[in-house]
Amino acid sequence: MAESNPDALILEGCPRSTHTDDEDFIRLARESVIGYRHFLAVNELRVLRAEEYIRTVPRPLAGAPHLGVWFSARIDALCIRSDGLLVAIEIKTGNAVEPPGILATLPSVFIYHHVADWAFSPAHGLEVVRLLPHRGESTHVRIGESEISTGRAFVREMVIALDARAFAPRTGPKCAYCQCVDTCPAHRRMAKSSTPF
Ligand code: SF4
Numbered sequence: 001m002a003e004s005n006p007d008a009l010i011l012e013g014c015p016r017s018t019h020t021d022d023e024d025f026i027r028l029a030r031e032s033v034i035g036y037r038h039f040l041a042v043n044e045l046r047v048l049r050a051e052e053y054i055r056t057v058p059r060p061l062a063g064a065p066h067l068g069v070w071f072s073a074r075i076d077a078l079c080i081r082s083d084g085l086l087v088a089i090e091i092k093t094g095n096a097v098e099p100p101g102i103l104a105t106l107p108s109v110f111i112y113h114h115v116a117d118w119a120f121s122p123a124h125g126l127e128v129v130r131l132l133p134h135r136g137e138s139t140h141v142r143i144g145e146s147e148i149s150t151g152r153a154f155v156r157e158m159v160i161a162l163d164a165r166a167f168a169p170r171t172g173p174k175c176a177y178c179q180c181v182d183t184c185p186a187h188r189r190m191a192k193s194s195t196p197f
Contacts, residue, residue: 006033028093028134035133036077036091045079045087052078054119061159062152069159072179073115084124088116089131097130097139104141110151113143 010029011020019025040047052075058068077089090112103109113128120126131138143151161167169186182189 006030009033031134032091032093033133035136036131038136039131039133039138040079043087044082047077047079049075049078051076052119054115056115056118061156063156064160064163067159067163069155071111071115071118073112075112075116078116078120086116086120086122086124086126087129088112088126089129091131091133093134094132095135097132097137100139100141103128103130103139104143104147105150107151107154109141110143110147110154114148114151 007026007030010026010033014020039045053072054075055072056070058070061067061069075088076091079087079089081087090109097103098106109128109130113126116122116128117126125142127140127142129138129140169184171186175181175184175187178184181187182193
């Protein structure tokens with residue numbers, strides 16, 4: 001049964017991919033599946049949602065109410081621990097995971113926490129985990145008031161700078177996934193959209 005056999009699960013997950021001919025890919029995927037299951041078991045976690053895409057509603061920006069801000073994120077795994085703690089797991093395939101003091105200050109972790117907190121209003125607290133399942137490494141952080149206030153200040157500054165066009169967009173491979181690509185001045189798609197087809 002694919003659910004219990006990591007290799008069958010991997011093949012089922014990418015049926016038309018040439019990745020399955022790549023031994024390194026298969027090894028990494030197998031180690032990740034096994035490591036992820038082990039992590040859930042030893043931490044007594046039950047998966048509630050996987051790959052959940054969440055988009056918050058727009059809210060006015062404090063100090064600049066003419067601007068709105070919303071967030072979106074795909075939570076790799078949202079779990080509940082036996083004591084009721086909600087755990088949002090971000091799964092990575094890299095070689096190192098940041099220590100808690102660094103991780104708690106990253107804007108990406110602030111957004112991950114904000115989105116999970118907004119969507120699920122956990123009654124017994126929320127923890128963010130960055131997990132490298134293939135290496136058996138993880139960092140757990142509880143985002144406190146100080147990190148929330150730093151994260152909000154960072155986002156506010158960024159939104160105000162974007163509105164003022166204080167810096168030019170930097171194009172790169174991530175543009176392919178960017179939700180702003182149609183209106184981004186670096187791509188000029190809006191200008192091209194007025195040309196009749
Ligand atoms: S599309 Fe524009 S805004 Fe989006 S990542 Fe690329 S350069 Fe940045």
